[in-house]
Amino acid sequence: MVIRTDAGLYVPEADLYIDPLRPVHRAVVTHGHADHARRGSEHYLAAASGVGILRKRLGDEARIEAIAFGERRRLGGATLSLHPAGHILGSAQVRIEVGGEVWLVTGDYKRTPDASAEPFESLRCHTLISECTFGLPVYRWPEPDGVFREIERWWVENAAEGRTTLLCGYSLGKAQRLLAGLLPFMEGGGAPGTILVHGAVDELLPAYRAEGIAFPPTERVSVETAREHRGAALVVAPPSAAGTAWVRKLGPVSVGFASGWMRIRGRRRRRSGDRGFVLSDHVDWDGLMATIDESGAERVGLTHGQTGTAMRYLTEERGLDTFAIATREGDA
Amino acid sequence: MRRFTRLFMELDRTTRTNEKLAALRRYFAEAPAADAAWALAVLTGRRIRRAVPGARLREWVADRSGYPLWLVEECYDTVGDLAETLALLLPDPETDAEPPALHTIMDEWLAPLPGADDSGKRRVVERAWGCMDESERLVFHKLLTGGFRVGVGRKLVTRALAQEVGMEPAILAHRLTGRWAPTPETYRRLISPDAELRDAGRPYPFFLAHPLSEGPEALDGGPKAWMVEWKWDGIRAQLIHRDGERLLWSRGEEVITPAFPEIGEAAGALPSGTVLDGELLAWESTAPLRFAELQRRLGRKRPSPKIRREVPARFLAYDLLEAEGEDLRGLPQEARRRRLEALFEDLEVRPPDDGPIPVTWAVGLPLGLSPLVEAARWDALAELRTSARELGVEGFMLKHREAEYGVGRPRGAWWKWKVEPLTLDVVLLYAQKGHGRRASLYTDYTFGVWDGEELVPIGKAYSGLTDREIRRVDKWIRRNITERFGPVRAVEPELVFELAFDQIRPSSRHKSGLALRFPRMVRQRTDKPVDEADTLESARRLLAERP
Numbered sequence: 001m002v003i004r005t006d007a008g009l010y011v012p013e014a015d016l017y018i019d020p021l022r023p024v025h026r027a028v029v030t031h032g033h034a035d036h037a038r039r040g041s042e043h044y045l046a047a048a049s050g051v052g053i054l055r056k057r058l059g060d061e062a063r064i065e066a067i068a069f070g071e072r073r074r075l076g077g078a079t080l081s082l083h084p085a086g087h088i089l090g091s092a093q094v095r096i097e098v099g100g101e102v103w104l105v106t107g108d109y110k111r112t113p114d115a116s117a118e119p120f121e122s123l124r125c126h127t128l129i130s131e132c133t134f135g136l137p138v139y140r141w142p143e144p145d146g147v148f149r150e151i152e153r154w155w156v157e158n159a160a161e162g163r164t165t166l167l168c169g170y171s172l173g174k175a176q177r178l179l180a181g182l183l184p185f186m187e188g189g190g191a192p193g194t195i196l197v198h199g200a201v202d203e204l205l206p207a208y209r210a211e212g213i214a215f216p217p218t219e220r221v222s223v224e225t226a227r228e229h230r231g232a233a234l235v236v237a238p239p240s241a242a243g244t245a246w247v248r249k250l251g252p253v254s255v256g257f258a259s260g261w262m263r264i265r266g267r268r269r270r271r272s273g274d275r276g277f278v279l280s281d282h283v284d285w286d287g288l289m290a291t292i293d294e295s296g297a298e299r300v301g302l303t304h305g306q307t308g309t310a311m312r313y314l315t316e317e318r319g320l321d322t323f324a325i326a327t328r329e330g331d332a
Numbered sequence: 333m334r335r336f337t338r339l340f341m342e343l344d345r346t347t348r349t350n351e352k353l354a355a356l357r358r359y360f361a362e363a364p365a366a367d368a369a370w371a372l373a374v375l376t377g378r379r380i381r382r383a384v385p386g387a388r389l390r391e392w393v394a395d396r397s398g399y400p401l402w403l404v405e406e407c408y409d410t411v412g413d414l415a416e417t418l419a420l421l422l423p424d425p426e427t428d429a430e431p432p433a434l435h436t437i438m439d440e441w442l443a444p445l446p447g448a449d450d451s452g453k454r455r456v457v458e459r460a461w462g463c464m465d466e467s468e469r470l471v472f473h474k475l476l477t478g479g480f481r482v483g484v485g486r487k488l489v490t491r492a493l494a495q496e497v498g499m500e501p502a503i504l505a506h507r508l509t510g511r512w513a514p515t516p517e518t519y520r521r522l523i524s525p526d527a528e529l530r531d532a533g534r535p536y537p538f539f540l541a542h543p544l545s546e547g548p549e550a551l552d553g554g555p556k557a558w559m560v561e562w563k564w565d566g567i568r569a570q571l572i573h574r575d576g577e578r579l580l581w582s583r584g585e586e587v588i589t590p591a592f593p594e595i596g597e598a599a600g601a602l603p604s605g606t607v608l609d610g611e612l613l614a615w616e617s618t619a620p621l622r623f624a625e626l627q628r629r630l631g632r633k634r635p636s637p638k639i640r641r642e643v644p645a646r647f648l649a650y651d652l653l654e655a656e657g658e659d660l661r662g663l664p665q666e667a668r669r670r671r672l673e674a675l676f677e678d679l680e681v682r683p684p685d686d687g688p689i690p691v692t693w694a695v696g697l698p699l700g701l702s703p704l705v706e707a708a709r710w711d712a713l714a715e716l717r718t719s720a721r722e723l724g725v726e727g728f729m730l731k732h733r734e735a736e737y738g739v740g741r742p743r744g745a746w747w748k749w750k751v752e753p754l755t756l757d758v759v760l761l762y763a764q765k766g767h768g769r770r771a772s773l774y775t776d777y778t779f780g781v782w783d784g785e786e787l788v789p790i791g792k793a794y795s796g797l798t799d800r801e802i803r804r805v806d807k808w809i810r811r812n813i814t815e816r817f818g819p820v821r822a823v824e825p826e827l828v829f830e831l832a833f834d835q836i837r838p839s840s841r842h843k844s845g846l847a848l849r850f851p852r853m854v855r856q857r858t859d860k861p862v863d864e865a866d867t868l869e870s871a872r873r874l875l876a877e878r879p
C-alpha cells in the first residue's frame with residue numbers, strides 16, 4: 001500500500017519512498033525535476049531512459065538502479081513497475097501492487113504528444129494518485145502541432161523584422177520538447193535562421209541524444225554566436241533568463257513563453273513578453289478526467305495545484321473518494 | 333467576425349505600439365466598410381448596452397458545458413475575465429461553420445437583443461456558440477456583455493485609420509467626436525477626404541484650461557485682461573439645440589441627456605442652432621450639492637421621480653459656441669460672453685437669487701448663467717479664493733478676454749486656479765484592503781497615468797471618498813480583479829479618479845520618476861473614459877506649472 005508520511009509517499013511493504021522530500025534509504029524517483037528528484041538518498045530506482053538526466057541532478061556518485069518500463073520488480077511484499085508518464089524523457093508513473101490491490105502514482109504527466117518523451121501509458125488501478133497542476137476546466141490544451149506552427153510563424157515574422165526570437169521554457173523537458181518539435185520545420189528548410197540554446201538547456205541535450213531523441217542542429221549562445229545570428233536566430237532559454245542582462249547580447253528580441261499558464265490571457269498579458277504559447281508538460285483538465293476514468297480507480301489522491309476544486313468536483317459529480325497530498329512550492 | 337477577432341488577438345498579444353498600429357491599419361485596409369464602421373465604433377470606446385446579465389451567461393455556460401455552476405464561478409475567480417472564462421469553458425463547436433460578419437452580429441444579432449425575452453436571448457447566444465471558435469467566442473462575449481476593452485486607446489485607433497486612408501488625424505478625430513452611426517455610409521463619410529460632415533447632434537471639441545499652481549500675478553496684462561468665472565464642481569458639458577436635436581454631451585463625449593431629461597427638455601427653449609458650454613450641477617435651492625450627489629444620477633437611463641427630486645439637475649452656462657447656427661468660437665471671449673448674456677435676456681430671466689453665489693436663472697427652466705467674478709485686483713481674488721470651499725466651488729477659471737474658443741489645451745488662453753491646485757486624473761490599478769473599520773473593504777488604492785500605451789503607477793491614496801462611494805468602488809473591484817499578488821489585487825484599468833496632492837517632485841525611487849506628497853482622492857470621475865486620464869507628460873508639466 002501507499003501511505004502519506006512527512007517524507008513523502010511511502011510503501012511500507014517495500015520500505016520504499018516515492019519522490020521523497022528528504023534523504024531516505026530507498027527512493028523511486030519519477031523524474032528529474034527538482035521537486036521530485038532530491039539528493040542524498042542511499043538507493044534510487046528510476047526508469048532507464050531517465051537515468052542520464054537524473055545523474056545530472058543527483059550527481060555522479062548517486063546509486064541509481066535503472067528499470068525498464070513495464071518490468072516488474074518484487075520488493076518485499078510489493079510488486080513495483082514503472083510506466084511512461086509522458087512528462088519528460090524517462091518520466092515514470094509508479095505502479096505498486098500488494099496482494100492484488102493496485103496503487104498508481106502518476107508523478108507529473110501529460111497525455112499530449114511530445115517528440116522528446118515516451119507517450120503516456122494508461123493503466124488500471126484501485127487507488128490513483130495524480131498530479132493536478134492545472135486542475136480547472138479552463139485548462140484545455142490545444143493540439144501541440146498547431147502550437148508549433150504558431151511558433152514557427154512567429155519566428156519567421158521576427159526574422160523579417162530583424163528581431164531575434166527568444167523562446168522561453170523550462171530548461172529540462174520543455175526546452176527539449178521545443179527543440180525536438182522544431183525538427184521537421186528545420187529539416188523542411190523553412191526556418192529563417194539557426195537555433196541557439198542557453199547553456200542550461202545545452203547541458204541536458206547529450207542525455208537526450210544518448211536515448212535516441214533527435215534534435216535539429218543547435219549552437220550554444222555566446223557573445224560570438226549571438227552576434228553572428230542576431231536578428232535571425234531562435235534562442236531557446238529558461239524563463240529565468242528572460243528578464244536578465246543576458247538578453248541584451250541577442251540584440252532586439254521578441255520574447256515568447258511556452259507554458260500551460262499562457263492559456264489565460266491575463267497571465268499572457270502580464271508576463272512581460274510578446275507572445276504566450278500554450279504548451280504544457282502537465283495534464284490538462286480533460287486529460288485528468290480521462291486518466292481517472294480509464295484507471296477505474298475508486299479512490300483518487302491529488303497533488304500539485306488547486307486540489308480542492310478538483311476534489312470537490314470528483315466527489316460531488318463523480319462520486320469518488322478523494323484526498324489531497326500536500327506538496328511544496330516550486331512544483332515543475 | 334473572423335477578421336475582427338484576429339485583430340483583437342493581435343492587439344491583445346503585443347505591447348508594442350508599432351505592431352498595434354500595423355494590425356489596425358491592416359484591418360482597416362481589408363475590412364469592408366460595414367465591418368470597419370463597427371470595429372471603429374467599438375475600438376474607440378462605443379459602449380454597447382449589456383443585454384444579458386453575466387450571471388445568466390454563467391448559467392447557460394454551466395448548462396452547455398456540463399460543469400456545475402460553482403465550478404464555473406471558481407474558474408471565473410481564477411481567470412478574472414468573464415468573457416474569457418466562458419470562452420475557455422465551452423466545448424468546441426460541432427461544425428466548422430464560419431461566424432457571420434461583424435456587422436451582421438452587431439446589427440442583426442446583438443442590436444435586437446435588449447428587446448428579446450430570455451429564451452430569445454439564449455437562442456442568439458447558443459447560435460453564436462455553434463459557429464465560433466474559442467477566440468471568436470471571447471470577442472463575442474465581450475461585445476455581448478458590453479465590456480469591450482483591448483489595449484488600444486482612441487488616439488491610436490484614430491491615428492491608424494487616418495494613416496491608412498491618408499488624412500489628418502486631427503480631422504478624423506474631430507469627425508469622430510460625438511455620436512455617429514456605425515453604418516457603412518457614415519464610415520465612408522468619416523474617411524472621405526473632403527466630405528463636410530454635418531451632424532445635428534455633434535458637439536465641439538471641448539476647450540481645456542491649464543492649471544495654475546502659483547498665483548495669477550505673473551499672467552500677462554494684469555487683472556483687466558482676464559475674465560474670471562467660478563470653477564464649479566460639476567460636469568463640464570455642452571448643451572445643444574439644433575434641427576430638433578436636444579442633446580447634453582459630457583466632456584467624455586458621451587450623450588448624457590437620458591440621465592438628465594429635464595436639461596434636454598430645457599434645451600428646447602433655446603433658439604435652434606444654439607450650443608452652450610457650461611457646467612452640469614446637482615442643485616438645491618440656491619447652492620450646488622456635492623459632486624457625489626450628481627454622480628448618483630449619471631449613467632441612469634430613466635431617472636425615477638424620486639431621484640430627480642432628491643438630486644435636481646441644473647445647467648450653468650458660461651460660454652456660447654454657436655448661435656443661430658453660426659460657429660462663434662473664433663470670437664473673443666468677451667464678445668461670446670456678451671452674446672451669451674443677450675441670449676439669456678431673450679429667454680426671460682429672474683433677478684439673481686440670494687445664494688452664496690447669486691445666479692441668474694431663466695424663468696421656469698433649469699438653465700442659469702454662470703456669474704462672473706468681479707475682482708479689480710489679484711489679491712482680492714486670492715482673498716475670495718480662501719472661501720471657495722464654503723461657496724461650494726473648486727476655485728476660479730481665468731479666461732483671457734481676447735481668447736478664442738480653441739481646440740485642445742494650448743497654454744495661455746484659459747487657466748484654472750483651484751483651491752486644490754494640483755490634481756491629476758488617474759486610473760485605478762491596484763487595490764488592497766484597509767485597516768480597522770475598513771478591513772473588509774478594498775480602500776487602499778494605487779493609481780496610474782498613461783505612459784504611451786502603458787499605465788505606470790504614480791501614487792497611492794486611501795482617503796477622500798464617502799462610505800457610500802467606498803462601498804460602490806469595493807463592489808466594482810471584487811468583480812474586476814485580474815491578478816493577485818499577496819494582499820494586492822490588480823484590477824481592470826477602467827475607473828478614473830481625480831487625485832489631489834500638495835506637491836509633486838522628481839523621484840528616482842518610483843517607476844514614474846515622480847513622487848506625490850499627501851495624495852488624496854477628490855472624487856471618482858465617472859464622466860471620464862480611461863483613455864482621457866492624465867499622462868506622465870502632463871504630470872511632469874505640473875512640476876513647473878507657472879504662467
Ligand SMILES: [Zn+2]
Nearest residue numbers: 033087108332
Ligand atoms: Zn515535473
Ligand SMILES: [Zn+2]
Nearest residue numbers: 035108331332
Ligand atoms: Zn512536479
